[in-house]
Amino acid sequence: MMQLYIANKNYSSWSMRPWLVLKAFDLAFEEIQLNFPCERGEGDFKQRVLEINPNGKVPALLDQGMLIWDSLAICEYLAEQYPEQALWPRDVQQRAWARSISAEMHSGFTDLRSLCGMNIRANLAEVGTKLWQEHSGLRQDVARIEHIWVERPAVDGFLCGEFSIADAFYAPVVTRFMTYALPVSANSQHYMQRVMQHPAMRAWVHAASQEAMWVNYLEPYQKPAK
Ligand SMILES: N[C@@H](CCC(=O)N[C@@H](CS)C(=O)NCC(=O)O)C(=O)O
Known part of the structure; x- marks a missing residue:
């Protein structure tokens, strides 16, 4: 199953975009939320993101061993994977x-x-x-x-x-x-x-x-x- 890495839902606007697309089109995925640290530079957020994404940012999607990062690239990938659904308009x-x-x-x-x-x-x-x-x-x-x-x-x-x-x-x-x-x-x-x-x-x-x-x-x- 696809895995989507996101950050705090209250703050992470980039995470929100592909998450909404996955949910709205009922595409099966596992959500993995890594929370931002309370203070910049603290905690293990960065380290945990880097373990899956060398870019060090969320959102990131893992699908069949493939990593897709960046909200727009993820949405484009999903549109390509599910052509039977109109993730982009048909017209x-x-x-x-x-x-x-x-x-x-x-x-x-x-x-x-x-x-x-x-x-x-x-x-x-x-x-x-x-x-x-x-x-x-x-x-x-x-x-x-x-x-x-x-x-x-x-x-x-x-x-x-x-x-x-x-x-x-x-x-x-x-x-x-x-x-x-x-x-x-x-x-x-x-x-x-x-x-x-x-x-x-x-x-x-x-x-x-x-x-x-x-x-x-x-x-x-x-x-x-x-
Ligand atoms: N252009 C990227 C932006 C990604 C981004 O800036 N993500 C933020 C969270 S909303 C992040 O991971 N920040 C952590 C950091 O920079 O250390 C996208 O569309 O995915």
């Missing part, structure tokens, strides 16, 4: 768009990603308001994402109609918009609700909200509860 034009927006997420949106780290269980609305006022790069990233989302074929649907890899790539952003209460349009909120209601997303978010572990270097905006 060539939609597929090209889905690949383009997923690649754009994979390599871009650095202001949003660096200022608003994924933290599903947190409520950082006040922080979000301040960040929004102070960082034009954040506002530009959000505007671009909203521009992408509004292009989906139906307001009630996913980015390409049915759930696909593209939605998995934007799912961590959905949680960031919620955690930091970023001021997005009604149309975007509609899409966010659609994603939040997907059973795979519900399962991840539920597990994330149950995690008690506090990773200090991923919590720049709040202190642990005493």
Whole structure:
């Protein structure tokens, strides 16, 4: 059976993407969660990841002795392995768009990603308001994402109609918009609700909200509860 190595569900946005794809398409896999250390450089997280992935990062997928690392490469591999399922949309034009927006997420949106780290269980609305006022790069990233989302074929649907890899790539952003209460349009909120209601997303978010572990270097905006 395939094995997917991931990190903390509350914080690890890259882990979330292939995990959602595996769950959403009901592909059998074993999940191995290696938690980040509480303080940077401590613990055995890095050593344990390096035992299976010389790149030292998660997510990583092991399948029949093969290692596939990097969230996008994993999703591409899964799409290739399960052609009977539409992990990417079947329509060539939609597929090209889905690949383009997923690649754009994979390599871009650095202001949003660096200022608003994924933290599903947190409520950082006040922080979000301040960040929004102070960082034009954040506002530009959000505007671009909203521009992408509004292009989906139906307001009630996913980015390409049915759930696909593209939605998995934007799912961590959905949680960031919620955690930091970023001021997005009604149309975007509609899409966010659609994603939040997907059973795979519900399962991840539920597990994330149950995690008690506090990773200090991923919590720049709040202190642990005493
Ligand atoms: N571009 C990579 C990014 C992977 C990545 O940065 N993973 C983080 C966890 S979300 C990680 O393993 N960090 C541990 C480290 O850098 O030591 C992907 O898409 O998989």
